[in-house]
Amino acid sequence: MASSSRTASLSLQFIIVGGGIAGLASAFTLRKAGHQVLVLEKASGPAKVRGGLRSPPNMSRILDRWGLGPELAQYAIKGSEISFRLAETGEKVGAMVFHKEIMKGFGADWLYVQYGDVCSWLYALAIEAGATIRYECEVISIDPYGVSATLSTGETIKSDLILGADGLTSLVRRSVVGRTSLSSPNASQLYIINGSVKTEVVKRHEILRDLLREPEMHMWMGDRYVIYGHAVHGYQDYSVTIAAPLRRPYIRSNGDVEVPDFDVDRNSLEPRLQRLLDLMEISDVATPPSQEPLESLVHDSGKVILVGSAANLIPPCQTQDAATGIEDAATLGNLFSRLRLSEQIPSLVSAYEEIRQPRLAEVLPSELRKQQQVTLPANSALRVIRDSGLRAAMAQAVLDWEQADEELLREQWDEYIRMFDYDADEVADDWWIKWGKLMDVEQQNRQEESIRQQRLSGAQMQISIARVLDRRMGMRA
Numbered sequence: 118m119a120s121s122s123r124t125a126s127l128s129l130q131f132i133i134v135g136g137g138i139a140g141l142a143s144a145f146t147l148r149k150a151g152h153q154v155l156v157l158e159k160a161s162g163p164a165k166v167r168g169g170l171r172s173p174p175n176m177s178r179i180l181d182r183w184g185l186g187p188e189l190a191q192y193a194i195k196g197s198e199i200s201f202r203l204a205e206t207g208e209k210v211g212a213m214v215f216h217k218e219i220m221k222g223f224g225a226d227w228l229y230v231q232y233g234d235v236c237s238w239l240y241a242l243a244i245e246a247g248a249t250i251r252y253e254c255e256v257i258s259i260d261p262y263g264v265s266a267t268l269s270t271g272e273t274i275k276s277d278l279i280l281g282a283d284g285l286t287s288l289v290r291r292s293v294v295g296r297t298s299l300s301s302p303n304a305s306q307l308y309i310i311n312g313s314v315k316t317e318v319v320k321r322h323e324i325l326r327d328l329l330r331e332p333e334m335h336m337w338m339g340d341r342y343v344i345y346g347h348a349v350h351g352y353q354d355y356s357v358t359i360a361a362p363l364r365r366p367y368i369r370s371n372g373d374v375e376v377p378d379f380d381v382d383r384n385s386l387e388p389r390l391q392r393l394l395d396l397m398e399i400s401d402v403a404t405p406p407s408q409e410p411l412e413s414l415v416h417d418s419g420k421v422i423l424v425g426s427a428a429n430l431i432p433p434c435q436t437q438d439a440a441t442g443i444e445d446a447a448t449l450g451n452l453f454s455r456l457r458l459s460e461q462i463p464s465l466v467s468a469y470e471e472i473r474q475p476r477l478a479e480v481l482p483s484e485l486r487k488q489q490q491v492t493l494p495a496n497s498a499l500r501v502i503r504d505s506g507l508r509a510a511m512a513q514a515v516l517d518w519e520q521a522d523e524e525l526l527r528e529q530w531d532e533y534i535r536m537f538d539y540d541a542d543e544v545a546d547d548w549w550i551k552w553g554k555l556m557d558v559e560q561q562n563r564q565e566e567s568i569r570q571q572r573l574s575g576a577q578m579q580i581s582i583a584r585v586l587d588r589r590m591g592m593r594a
């Protein structure tokens with residue numbers, strides 16, 4: 118399906134709070150759909166972070182549709198496998214193989230991309246489409262009824278609709294659901310620490326060179342923590358992500374990202390991991406979100422909408438967090454490209470929520486479950502079951518496609534298929550076919566009725582004038 122060139126015949130003003138992946142992507146799709154877009158971002162420019170993102174097929178497919186195929190071909194790395202290892206020994210106990218026969222069915226790849234690359238591509242798309250992006254603009258409050266955003270400078274900007282794309286600690290979300298939805302950290306909660314090591318540095322270390330050999334991701338599963346790594350940016354960087362509890366609360370200093378005191382006994386790690394952690398440059402530390410999906414993605418006024426991490430609450434650096442932000446943007450652009458009359462705005466806003474809520478309600482638990490499986494406590498019975506299951510599955514999964522056990526593949530892929538096969542544009546198109554056309558017909562009926570009423574009252578007026586004239590003529594006669 119090619120990216121649609123359909124534009125709305127009624128153009129709205131959108132303010133987007135936050136210019137991360139979800140904000141820039143929404144700026145692009147809404148501008149392309151024919152709307153005026155102003156992005157307000159507190160940072161000084163597009164993020165240049167060197168950490169890595171996993172782009173699952175449901176995200177890669179949309180990026181490709183948006184015309185980013187050449188950039189992906191140049192910088193993204195096509196994944197062939199995720200290897201599950203024990204963090205303490207490095208032993209490979211499991212594998213998720215991206216058999217090309219399965220991936221062909223998705224029509225898109227599992228890719229490793231650099232966070233900064235994705236931000237700069239989306240920034241270029243949004244600017245080229247004509248969006249306005251203002252950096253160093255911190256939004257300090259929004260008025261959901263007056264539909265305005267106030268900046269730290271005191272300036273207030275009005276619009277027709279506001280998108281909250283301001284991430285996990287979203288200020289806009291507070292006004293939509295009345296709470297930040299970030300649970301207060303406790304000892305067992307996982308913090309996400311993101312960083313990278315330059316490939317030239319990795320190559321200088323004999324024990325690390327093997328990590329670059331295959332386009333695969335290594336997932337080192339530890340005692341209540343997980344560390345994963347893969348190459349990004351055309352093999353120029355090696356991305357490392359740690360999800361671990363902290364020994365003491367992390368205080369974010371102004372601007373600089375400090376090394377948090379994560380609760381992992383470094384001496385217990387396999388030698389490669391110890392070396393990687395020594396070399397890693399940290400680019401971001403994220404606070405754990407709440408595990409409850411949001412009850413609403415839209416403010417009662419119908420004028421404020423949440424997208425990306427502000428809406429999905431998926432822990433950062435999981436498989437689907439950036440992907441769902443991309444899906445949100447595709448859904449909004451698709452729906453709002455059909456806008457013809459201002460009466461349709463509430464229905465399109467509700468449609469966004471109706472489409473995205475069930476998707477997020479499926480993705481969030483799936484992501485949390487996967488995170489839980491790879492961070493099971495040492496010596497727990499569940500961990501023993503997990504490892505023996507992984508070992509048994511690996512014996513099958515690494516086989517050629519022809520020889521692999523069909524039942525096992527189906528079991529292994531069942532959930533992934535639901536995640537990867539989702540096509541945000543197709544879902545929005547389906548919604549339109551089912552409900553949107555109806556909305557159009559209703560609108561048309563209402564318009565025809567109003568024209569009929571006008572004609573009727575025009576005709577009645579003519580009759581009255583004729584009667585008055587008749588009466589006058591009669592009087593004269």
Ligand SMILES: Cc1cc2nc3c(=O)[nH]c(=O)nc-3n(C[C@H](O)[C@H](O)[C@H](O)COP(=O)(O)OP(=O)(O)OC[C@H]3O[C@@H](n4cnc5c(N)ncnc54)[C@H](O)[C@@H]3O)c2cc1C
Pocket residue numbers: 134135136137138139140157158159160164166167168169170171232254255256257282283284285287288311312400401424425426427432433434435438439442
């Ligand atoms: C600097 C940074 C680096 C990251 N690096 C990685 C990575 O390497 N790998 C990975 O998997 N994930 C990374 N993430 C997380 C990842 O971006 C998100 O999990 C996911 O992509 C969701 O994106 P988002 O656009 O919804 O939210 P975010 O990426 O959190 O973007 C939100 C944006 O809103 C801006 N903002 C917040 N509040 C305000 C306000 N009041 N006024 C104006 N602007 C505001 C923020 O500055 C930010 O740019 C990173 C996030 C950030 C912010």
